[in-house]
Amino acid sequence: MAGATQTDRDCYCRIFREHRGCTQTGAPNATTSGSCQGPILTEMLILSCSSKLQLLEATLRRLLPETLQVHSVVMNINRGNPAGHEVLVDTWPEFKAILTRPRREVASDDADFYTNTYAAFYRDLGANRALLGSAVNWGQAFCILGLQNGVYEATRDIAKAKAVQLEASRFFTYLHPDPSTMPEIRLDPSVRLSSLDVSHADLLNETWAFGGNDNSRMYLANLIRHFPSVCLLDAAGRPVSWIITDPFGIMTHGYTLLQHRGCGYIQVLLNVMAKQMHTWGYPSYCHVAVDNYPVQRLQERQGFQCQPNWCHFILHNAALHRTPTLTPSPATGTAPA
Ligand SMILES: CC(C)(COP(=O)(O)OP(=O)(O)OC[C@H]1O[C@@H](n2cnc3c(N)ncnc32)[C@H](O)[C@@H]1OP(=O)(O)O)[C@@H](O)C(=O)NCCC(=O)NCCS
Structure with a gap:
């Protein structure tokens, strides 16, 4: 050497x-x-x-x-x-x-x-x-x-x-660039801020466009177990909106249940998660599909800056994945030429 x-x-x-x-x-x-x-x-x-x-x-x-x-x-x-x-x-x-x-x-x-x-x-x-x-x-x-x-x-x-x-x-x-400067967002009193629990893995798996199989369920359970997450619970203690981080420090899997959309929940969670990551010394960042305009607008409103380079997610040998998915295939992202 x-x-x-x-x-x-x-x-x-x-x-x-x-x-x-x-x-x-x-x-x-x-x-x-x-x-x-x-x-x-x-x-x-x-x-x-x-x-x-x-x-x-x-x-x-x-x-x-x-x-x-x-x-x-x-x-x-x-x-x-x-x-x-x-x-x-x-x-x-x-x-x-x-x-x-x-x-x-x-x-x-x-x-x-x-x-x-x-x-x-x-x-x-x-x-x-x-x-x-x-x-x-x-x-x-x-x-x-x-x-x-x-x-x-x-x-x-x-x-x-x-x-x-x-x-x-x-x-x-x-x-x-600096999540500590993000303004506080007031929380709707009908929901409570919490973090995800492994018992929520099934819900995340059923609602994730790339999930719906045993491998994805296990993967999500491991993320919940090992990485920071935030969620909003309804009065019965069920998650209605969530964001989780992964081994790459990405704030990901942002999701709000259909009947709770448009209440600003993901905005609140993005704000909280970004500040937490920053406090722990991690960069606060996420990846957004090129056609997900509402989330792109949301990011920009909160002061996130779009980076000049694409982030590539390159999947190899996907055909080896034997378990059929339960959800329709996602239409996010575009394949590079
Ligand atoms: C994107 C998503 C997380 C937004 O959750 P939310 O709690 O409704 O978010 P907010 O209320 O904070 O609103 C955020 C934006 O989503 C838009 N939005 C709200 N409800 C919506 C709906 N039913 N359909 C499409 N967009 C919607 C809002 O208009 C807002 O954009 P605008 O302020 O520019 O108009 C939610 O629509 C969802 O779970 N989508 C599927 C998964 C997904 O795309 N995740 C993001 C991966 S990066």
Whole structure:
């Protein structure tokens, strides 16, 4: 490992094999062109040392907003959140690419693309390609998120070489520069502010456009168990509106039951959740489908800023997902050309 001391080496729990350019597995060469022009060496390391992870968090914070997702995963690990992700870097400390991925024991179901989620950030596109080619389990159904366009192109090229089916959607990213400045919103007295409980997982699963199956139910239950959420309960203690956060620190799964829409509930919850995330030191951000104009207007009214880059959600091997969904397929997002 070029430039690394013995102490550095001791900080990594495992050193990956060298990745050599274009292999028979179909990973493109680690050059920006992605063509196969001979072997190059790339070391991929699982970062497990707490001081290095703290340093990485500080570096990623300086590179916000492009690092949003990987930064929040590292924050979660540094705060002991047992969400089951690990961080792979390419030649620390001068990292060129980072990939966060679910730990092996967590990603045990090959068909579960809800849990098998990765986030990518790179400074060098070639290093990103090498990392994606070597450190991802391409035999599984999985999803990669990234705010840089190269993340999509790299995974598309590798998927093509491996004959892996791919579905990509892109979303706007809304980030609040300073949620502490958001004005307080008065709460309707007919509802009570609370957080979600695992017993609410079925309700979330039934109402989520991408859910309605066993994997999604388990995934939602895990989110509720491990990550902050907010909801409004009616007089009988049933949730009528909610927002939850995920391993990438995204404020997501915003939903209001049909009969309670238009009362400003999601506005209140977005306000509360954004402030909480900010208080805990996390960036306050979410992704919105390109055709979800009411939510885009809502974000802008609350002072969120739309980021220039698309966020890509890239789903691989979705056909491995065996359980039929109970809900109609969603029409959110648009596929990149
Ligand atoms: C989007 C959603 C969460 C809004 O919840 P809500 O509690 O009604 O939100 P609010 O009352 O704060 O209103 C927010 C905006 O939604 C609009 N809205 C309210 N009821 C609506 C309805 N029945 N259909 C469509 N839009 C509606 C409001 O008009 C408002 O936009 P505007 O102020 O620019 O007119 C809700 O419509 C929903 O659950 N939709 C399906 C899931 C979804 O799209 N989630 C967002 C993922 S980013």
